[in-house]
Amino acid sequence: MRYLSENGFEVTYIPVQSNGLIxxxxxxxxxxxxxxxxxxxxxxxNEIGCVQPLAEIGALCRKHKGVYFHTDAAQAxxxxxxxxxxMGIDVMSLSAHKIYGxxxxxxxxxxxxxRVRLEPLIHGGxxxxxxxxxxxxxxxxAGFGEACRIAKDExxxxxxxVTALANRLxxxxxxxxxxxxxxxxxxxxxxxxxxxxxxxxGESLLMDxxxxxxxxxxxxxxxxxxxxxxxxxxxxxFTPVRAHRTLLSRPARxxxxxxxxxxxxxxxxxxxxxxxxxxxxSASAASRPRRRSTLxxxxxxxxxxxCAT
Numbered sequence: 001m002r003y004l005s006e007n008g009f010e011v012t013y014i015p016v017q018s019n020g021l022i023x024x025x026x027x028x029x030x031x032x033x034x035x036x037x038x039x040x041x042x043x044x045x046n047e048i049g050c051v052q053p054l055a056e057i058g059a060l061c062r063k064h065k066g067v068y069f070h071t072d073a074a075q076a077x078x079x080x081x082x083x084x085x086x087m088g089i090d091v092m093s094l095s096a097h098k099i100y101g102x103x104x105x106x107x108x109x110x111x112x113x114x115r116v117r118l119e120p121l122i123h124g125g126x127x128x129x130x131x132x133x134x135x136x137x138x139x140x141x142a143g144f145g146e147a148c149r150i151a152k153d154e155x156x157x158x159x160x161x162v163t164a165l166a167n168r169l170x171x172x173x174x175x176x177x178x179x180x181x182x183x184x185x186x187x188x189x190x191x192x193x194x195x196x197x198x199x200x201x202g203e204s205l206l207m208d209x210x211x212x213x214x215x216x217x218x219x220x221x222x223x224x225x226x227x228x229x230x231x232x233x234x235x236x237x238f239t240p241v242r243a244h245r246t247l248l249s250r251p252a253r254x255x256x257x258x259x260x261x262x263x264x265x266x267x268x269x270x271x272x273x274x275x276x277x278x279x280x281x282s283a284s285a286a287s288r289p290r291r292r293s294t295l296x297x298x299x300x301x302x303x304x305x306x307c308a309t
Contacts, residue, residue, distance in 0.1 A: 058088020078151030
């Protein structure tokens with residue numbers, strides 16, 4: 001989006017609701033007839049797991065002639081059902097490493113009818129129907145294809161198992177630590193659980209996490225530095241929706257993002273459920289103000305906002 005804005009396009013960023021989902025009325029109001037060319041949204045957020053209403057967004061784009069719908073489905077691949085026709089998706093980007101495929105290869109779905117014409121970023125021999133010139137990495141493509149086959153065959157079983165692991169994890173941590181809230185939509189993808197902890201610093205939370213069976217990340221919610229995120233482990237930038245009013249309405253709180261997948265064993269999940277120690281619980285109690293805060297409604301952690309161009 002930054003690239004488009006630097007090349008003369010006007011980009012409109014759509015704020016999300018407190019659960020990380022798009023307000024369809026706000027999105028529809030942002031689409032300007034004869035001006036808006038593209039609506040782009042992340043299908044499944046990689047930080048809080050919210051699943052955007054792709055079918056509703058696709059239907060909305062169909063109502064406006066000339067508005068194409070793109071979705072970043074890297075996190076959704078192999079985790080939720082995707083039907084490009086039923087959802088009205090015109091362009092979709094995918095990545096192999098999200099489903100245990102080889103790193104360094106991805107895929108782009110581009111609709112033919114009605115045809116979507118894309119300007120190639122790499123010019124030359126005309127491979128990949130002229131979209132990406134250069135020798136095709138056959139081994140990576142084959143690995144990606146096999147990973148997709150396995151993900152499709154095991155998707156239902158993986159979803160059921162990951163849901164059970166996530167529920168046990170949340171219940172186990174809530175049983176040991178108070179003032180913990182889940183960020184995002186409770187009905188989102190269960191493999192992306194994001195929990196905020198009040199009255200504790202993000203660095204202390206990460207240091208106290210002695211075992212990391214889920215390869216968790218610790219994110220700082222609000223205008224503070226991110227800690228321990230694989231995408232930007234040392235980046236001082238804010239979270240993608242750092243200016244959203246639901247974040248600024250409360251003090252910054254560190255958030256733990258434990259990830260579970262088909263490779264997560266029940267034993268490793270149990271180790272993380274027993275992670276909150278007396279020391280961490282007592283430290284939280286010691287720094288707690290006299291007036292106890294009420295944490296009930298789900299808050300927004302760090303979803304990438306939708307954008308209409």
